[in-house]
Structure formats: structure tokens, C-alpha cells
Amino acid sequence: MLFAALFAACTPRQVTPPEPKLELSTVSFSELPGWANDDQSAAYETFRDSCTAMQKRAPTAAWTLGPLTGTNADWIDICRQLQPSATTAEARAFFERNFTPMLVTDRGDEAGLITGYFEPELKGSRTQSARFSIPLYRRPPDLVTADLGLFRADLKGRSITGRIEGNRFVPYPARAIIEQGALAGKKLEILWVDDPIETFFLHVQGSGRVVLENGEVVRVGYDAQNGQVYRAIGRDLVERGAIPADQVTLDSIVAWLRAHPAEAQDVMNKNPSFVFFREIKGRGPIGAQGVPLTPERSLAVDRKFYAMGMPIWLETTYPAGNARAGQPLQRLMVAQDTGGAIKGVVRGDLFWGAGPVARAGAGAMKQQGRFFVLVPTRALRISSTVTSLQAG
Secondary structure (H helix, E strand, C coil): CHHHHHHHHCCCCCCCCCCCCEEEEECCHHHCCCHHHCCHHHHHHHHHHHHHHHCCCCCCCECCCHHHHCEHHHHHHHHCCCCCCCCHHHHHHHHHHHEEEEEEEECCECCEEEEEEEECEEEEECCCCCCCCEEEECCCCCCEEEEHHHCCHHHCCCEEEEEEECCEEEECCCHHHHHHHHCCCCCCEEEEECCHHHHHHHHHHCEEEEEECCCCEEEEEEEEECCCCCCCHHHHHHHCCCCCHHHCCHHHHHHHHHHCHHHHHHHHCCCCCCEEEEEECCCCCECCCCCECCCCCEEECCCCCCCCCCEEEEEEECCCCCCCCCCEEEEEEEEEECCCCCCCCCEEEEEEEECHHHHHHHHHCEEEEEEEEEEEHHHHHHHHHHHHHHHC
């Protein structure tokens, strides 16, 4: 009671949490939970896609985790060993031969949040009509992204997006302003769709399929974002008492929005982030690395801590509603994407694919999990040698 009285009598101080810090510790493949039970041949094919993007980078290009993970040349050497196909045993041997697993922690904390995303499907048209009245916009020509690392070394890897107005760099309009017609008449529309709620979640997912009236399926993918900070509307619905915190899922949010049409747009506009799309030909959807995503093998991560193409062993559980709910979900993933809400060291977003099962899995997923990154063994040896020389 004394503590409560003292606490009530004082103004609580705001405690700033420490900056996230990635820390690594070496483990063996036998210590990866479920490693012997995974079909690594699926990740082998996914890693092959990432290798096509890596080979376009300069050999001397450094990776996000620094000298510990070598240069791009170390990764290209590994990529050259890939065969046209591999059995599970061959794929497992490939990863064990070339990589060393390392447990990821945030200042010693192993546990993190694993969510999911999917490729939604909407109905649409290439022309505007009374039914198809909601536009999907391409990237506006006045959208500018500035690399802050060019101005200050301590801002390397960070950027800011806006537009030039006179001689000033100003924020780009937020979702609410764009929804009110800020981009109308600029001939930026690539498609027109019919459902504002499904369109909102297309923006959240970043890519999807649009089925036209003639049956043609058009794939759209992320091209740019307005630079506004992403806000999860589930949090707003919890704060207003609309949905209990432990019941927030994609389905529960959609159900509330459909049941409250007069309030739905205002709630969606609380997320100021707005995505611009491009039409994708061939395989898709395309992730941030510029390669097609693989269902249940592609992972979105925070690019501040991970480089695109890095293999990551994921240890988590299947979400509620899945046939294997609560059971271990342990498999080799490849970092191929990112997202506005994916911030942190042990923070991942698992790509589930397309269709009802993928939607259900992604919508319900908010599991605890752990990461183990696979780093080139050759780079580790070089790093250790350099450290020994410096110590000597």
C-alpha cells in the first residue's frame, strides 16, 4: 500500500527503452530445434531466387551484420555451388557445409514476435465504374525518398520520404488526405476495385491479385509508400473497447469494420501509411529483395538488422485456427522482404501465400519465436583470424 500511495503522489517518469541491439552466439546445427525434420530442399529453391539478386551486387558490398557475415563475394561463392535441384539430404548438407548457425538475441532476450502476411485477392477492372470506384495508384512522380546516410554517417541505412514544395521538403499526404482525392485526376490509377476494406488490407499486405471481369488475374506489388509511419488499427479498436486485446485477428477487425460502415473509413484512416503499386508480370508476389516470394519459406524482417537473402532458422508455433495450432513451426526461411510494421531484432513476418488457408494463417498469427541466422562459415573464419591478428 505504501508503494501505491507513493506512486499515486508522484508524476511517473517516462522511461526510454534502450535501442534494439542484435547480439549473436554460435550454436551447432544439432542445436536448432527441428533441424533434422525440416525439408531444406524447399528453402534451397527459395535461396536460389535470392542468389539471383545477390549476383547483381558488387562483390565487395558489405552485409548488414558487418564483417562477421563477410562481403557479397562470400555469398556469391556459396551461390555458385547451387545445383539445378536438390533432395532434402543434399540441401541440408549444402547449408551445413557452407554456414554456421548463430542464435539471435536483442541484448540477451531471445524471444520475439512472429506475425504473418498473405497475398489477398480482390475483384476489379481496368476502367472506373459505379461498382469499381476505388483506385489502386502507381507511384506518383513527385514522391521523393532521401537517403539520410548521404548527409550524416550515423544515419546510414535510414531514409525519409516526402515531396518538394517550392524550396522545402515536406511530408507526403497521409491516407486520409489521399482518400479524399488528393491524387485524383493525375492519371495514376492502374486498376479500380470494389471493396474499400479489402483494399485497405491490400495496402497492409503490400501485394495481391486482382481478378478482372473477364477472368484475367492481374498481380500487383509494392512499388512505394508515402513515408508516413504505419499504424496498426487493431490497437485503436482495442483502445475504444471494440475488440478485446486477446481477440484481435484479421477476421475480427474485418468483421468490426463491416458491421460499422459509418465508422470504418475513419478507423482505417488512423493508419496514415499509403502504398503505391505496380503491375507484376510472371511469378509473384515480389518482395523487397526483388525476387518472387515463396509461401511459408519467405520471411519479412527489419532491414536495419538483416540483409536480404540471409537464411534464418525460425522457431515458433502454428497460430490458432490452423489444423496444427500450438504445435512447433520450425523451418529454414530466407529473408526476402520487409514491411512498415516489421521493426526489431527478433521480429519476423511469415509469408503464407494466397487463398483462404493462407489468409486464415496470416490473420491469426502473433506467436512468440526465436531466430537463428546462418552466416557463411568462411566469413567467420576470416573474422576470427583478423581478430586474432589485431589482438596479437
